Structure formats: C-alpha cells, structure tokens
Amino acid sequence: MISAADLERLAEIELKEEEEVEEGERQSYSAERPAPTPPQSGVGPDPSHPYYDVARHGILQVTGDDHYGRKLIIFSSCCMPPSYQLNHHRLLEYLKYTLDQYVEMDYTVVYFHYGLKSSNKPSLKWLQEAYNEFGRKYKKNLKALYVVHPTNFIRIVWNIFKPFISHKFGKKLTYVNYLAELRGHLDYEQLVIPADVLRHDERLRAAQKGGPPLLVKSPPPRPPLPTQQFGVSLQYIREKNRDAIIPPVVFQTVSYLKENGLKTEGIFRRSARVQTIKDVQKLYNLGKPVSFELYGDIHVPAVILKTFLRELPEPLLTFPLYSQVLDIIGVESSLRVSTCQRLVQSLPEHNFIVLKYLLSFLHMVTQESIVNKMSPSNLACVFGVNLLWPPRGAVAMSALAPINIFTEILVEHYDSIFNSRCPPGQVTP
Template identity: 80%
Template sequence: MDYTVVYFHYGLRSGNKPSLRWLREAYNEFDRKYKKNLKALYVVHPTNFIRILWNIFKPFISHKFGKKVTYVNYLAELRDHLNYEQLIVPPDVIRHDERLRATQKSGPLPPVKSPPPRPPLPTQQFGVSLQYLCEKNKGAIIPLVISQTVAYLKEKGLKTEGIFRRSARVQLIKDIQKLYNLGKPVSFEQYGDVHVAAVILKTFLRELSEPLLTFAVYHHVLEIVRVESSLRVTTCKQIVESLPEHNFVVLKYLVSFLHMVSQESISNKMSASNLACVFGVNLLWPPQGSVSLSALTPINIFTEILVEHCDTVFASRCPPGQVLP
C-alpha cells in the first residue's frame, strides 16, 4: 500500500542519534516494495546535520527514492502537501516551530491556525454533510461523487489489482474536487486511471463533516472486540439499523459495491479484510481528534463484517426509495 512518512527532526540529540552504519544497514534491510511504495518523505525542521547526512547517503540511495524527500522548514508548510489536521504533532515540536517562526520577525508569532471555514457553495460536494447534499442535489439520496465513482469503478476497476490501495497525484485530486464543488462535470474516462476515481471516493468519505457511520455509534463499534465471534454479525446489524435512514441507505449502497469488489479478490487482491483496512478509518472516526491505534482493530473488524456479510447486515431494513449499486 502507498504510504507517506512525516519525520519530525527536532529532538535528535547525541544520546539518541543513531550511527551512520546503523542507518545504512536499516535502509538496506527494507524490502524494495517499501521503498517503491513510499509516496513522500517529509523532513520537518531539518538541520545542517540532516542535510549533511543526506549528502553522505546519496551514493547508496536510488535516484527515484531521493526525489521523494522534501524538506519542510515550518509546520505551516505541511498544509500544502497533506491533511495537517490528521497528524498528531508532539507538543515539543509545536513549541519549537513557534520559536523558529518568532526568530523570523520581531516578537513572538501566534500559533498557526486554520483559516475560518467559508460557507459552502450551493454546488459543494466535499466537506459537507449528507443532509446538505440531499437538499442541494434535488433530493438525490446517493451523493453524486459516490454514484459516479462507483459506476465508473464497477465498469473499469473491479479486477484492477490493488484497487483502493494505490494513490494518485495530490494536485489532480484537488483539481477534480474543485470541479465537483463548482458543479462542473467530471469524466473519469479522460484520466485513464481507475485509481483516480478510487482516491476520489475515499477522499469524499473522509471529508464528510460527520462520518458516514456517524459519531453516535463510535463507542459501540469499539466494543465489537468484546463480543463473541458468533454474535458479531448480529451486533453489527443492530448498530447499522440504529443509523439515520439517509446514512443507512448510502452505507448499504457503498458496502454492496465493496462486497462486489471483494468477490473479485482473486484478481484485485482486495479481500473483505483488505478493504476494511482501507475503508474503516474513512467510515468512522471520533468526534474529537484522530483514530487511535487501539481503535483501528475494532473499526477494521466491524468494517470487514459489513463487507463480508452485507446481505445479512442490511437484510431486514429496507427504507422506501432505496437504491442498490
């Protein structure tokens, strides 16, 4: 799976600094796929030491890997590259960043804050609620982004190996989001890459103002690990049936599609378990902060049950006007 690493360099001392030999051996120990799948390595608050170290390592590191490294002098610059709000930044690093920025101007600078939210456009598709989309999209139950990406992926991507695991160019994803938010037509055919539609679908879910599974069920989902294995499908069914009708319908539409994807796992290598690892954190997160490592296991278990047993989980409740993928 593609991944990104953010390295906070502040805090490195002589007592915790690894030797050059150890670093070289550690780099060689990683399998090629880990180096290939690294999307970007951001080095935050680099010092002369890290720059010298990088020059020493250049002869041993591939040219392609070297191009993935980006120096970031201040935390604010990370916002141009990734979703800063999803990062857990140590308090010491934040204070160090404030001190660095204070030296650039006279007097201390206030902490970096997100700009105040702008009112959504009438055509906004990302970063709003399901209710807002339903009202603005003439009562359409399934959001436009979900229906279009699912339709395209059903036709082009069901057998694509690693579907939902690969990334796409950040700027391209932002451009497509802008088209959607401005109410302009989007045709995934022109990009010739099913992974673009897959990333757009995940991004849409992740940027909902409230997760599709809602905040209300968060702690109930975390308790799934305490339920006996034989009773977990029934428990998941009860949790899903407690959702508001709109959320239930959209979730069933999405999960029915993911079940179709899992049925092609021989070709696409995306079993229900693999899909759960990708979609779990995009379907549910806590009201405050990001998903903790301890919460990942129950969320993934819950999502895997949804995908693998979707016919049972969504069987009895059939709201009027329901749409299937």
C-alpha cells in the same frame, strides 16, 4: 575518505550543538509563553501486542490518509527513549511489522525530527542497516517523505546516504520547516503531533524574524457553494441535489468502478496524480460534469471516492459510534456480526442508506478478489479510517485494529448485516 567512525563523531558533535542551542531557546521561550495543549491521541497499544516493548512509546502512528488517498505513517523522534532503554533491532523489526500492513498500497511518511538527541539516536550503522532492510516493496510505494524541522544532523545523514539512494527515491523527500507547511498536503487536524514538537514549532516561529507572525489568523470560512460536494454534510448535499439519496460523487464513482474497475489489481490501494484529483474535486464543487474516461486512470475515481468520505465533516459511521466500534475488540467472535448489525441499524436513516450502497459495492469488489487481490481484510485496511474517526484529534494507532475488524465484518457479512432495507436502484442479492 572520511571513516565511519569520524562520521559518527561528526554527527554526535552536531547533535550536541543542536541540543545546546535548543536548551537555550527553550529556557528563554518558556519564561514568556505557556506550552500548547498536547493533542489527544487515545490509549496506548494492547500489552499483548507482539512488539509492545517498542509500541508503548508511541514512536510510530498510522493516522488515516493524506489528501491524495495515501496511507499516512508518522515517526516521532521525541518519543524515542534513551538508547539503553530501547532495543534498536527490535525497533527495526517493529517498523517492518507495521509497514508490512500498508506497503502493498501507496503511502506517505511524516518524520518529526525534533527530539533526536545524542542519548537516544541510533548509530549511523543502524540507519544504513535499516535502509538496506527496506527493500523495493517498501520504497516503491512510498510516495512522499516529509522531514519536519530538519537540522544540520539531517543534512549530514542525507549526504552520507546519498550515494546509496536512487534519484527517484530522493525526489520523494520534502523538508518542512514549520508545521503549518503540512496543511497543504495532509489533514493537519488528524495528525498525531507530540506536544514537544508543537512547543518546538512555537519556539521556532517566535524566534523567526521578518517572516510570518507567530499567530496567523485564518480567514473566515467561505459559505459552501450550492453545488459543493466535498467538505459538506450529507444533509447539505441532499438538500442541494433535489433530495438525491446517494451523493452524486458516491453514485458516479461507484457506477464507473462497477463497470470498469472490479478486475483491477490493487484497486483502492494506489493513489492518482495530485493535480488530477484537485481538478476533479473542483469540477464536482462547481457542479460541472465529470467524465472519468477522459483521465485514462481507473485509480482516479477510486481516490475520489475515498477523498469524498474522508472530507465529510462527520464520518459516515458518525461520531457517536466511535467508542462503540472500538469495543468490538472485546466482543466474542461468535457475537461480532450481530453486534455490528445492531450498531449499523442505529445509524441515522440517510447514513444507513449511503453506507449500505457503499458496502454493497465493496462486497461486490471482494467477489473478484482472486483477480483484484482485494479481500474484505484488505478493503477494511483501506476504508476503515475513511468511514470512522473520533470527534477530536487523530485516530490512535490502537484504534486501527477494532476499526478495521468492524469494517471487515461489514464487507464480508454484507448480506446478513444490511438485510433490512435495499439501497435505491439495487436488488438485494
């Protein structure tokens, strides 16, 4: 039987061989083609962060939800500095610290493998320790693991750990050879993809023979159907639905959840069957009736509501409010409620009314938090990035805290913040 030391040496050899091939491809490619522009991911973490020494490298990012309502967490190997500059035990603690904020809900992990070198790779012993550290609560709610740009090293590691990994966990793993393959699963435009990974993907496509061309032209977008509900503006929906103030998807999901979901433990934390979500979206977009009773899963309308918000061309809280919401972190605690009220009052009328209708319901959810375990803080963690994101690029990890604080205040202090107008068909509490 091969020893741990032999496995370590084998992994080292594989990495060095991959580095040599990569260096040759890089030199050849860079002479012919300029590098793509790196994405804008916002400012780095606050120096007061308990794991600032690790977080400052940008190895881990949390960027909202995937297409199926699951929190999206990204790990980028190319952001890892040489091993002598990074305490891998601290990295493991930081991983657990971050995941602990999300593992009570369903989540997805994207692992960008490119950039792992012999100089920055953790030992196989560390990898085994990390796998053992992540107990059932971490593995149970992980619904998908995408390994982007896999290499021989990945396959070696997988074979080493296969005896220790359950069959159920193994089914969650998907190898992704090119970034474009992620588009069917995730909101690609919201991903924080390091510039090095973008360049590597370009090189792979340039070297590809007989496959799809390097630059694939997207077909021109089709005009939306008159009955379209997802991916179109609030104004479009209102115009096409006889001036309905509350979008049908929001009204119907909220109404159903009020009647049937208020006492469901972990409501909004769970995903639903992927094909079911696609089917329901299609029904809505075709203007056909949707009966949630037929699906027998309370999480279907919950995911549909989050999906609707996430697919708006502009977030419900609007792009102009993004930078102002981020500033909430610097506002004194005693002034935060009035600051949130002022920002919300500045919204366009239609956005304000829809937001008030939604927050009235979320506040109602918290009234049953003893049973459903959804406090204002928990709801903020779920809804924050579905209510607000930047005009370009993804939500930076450093922006999550102010967005969640802002959303938590809206939920907890609903009565005082939304006291100027009453949503249609509702009586102010």
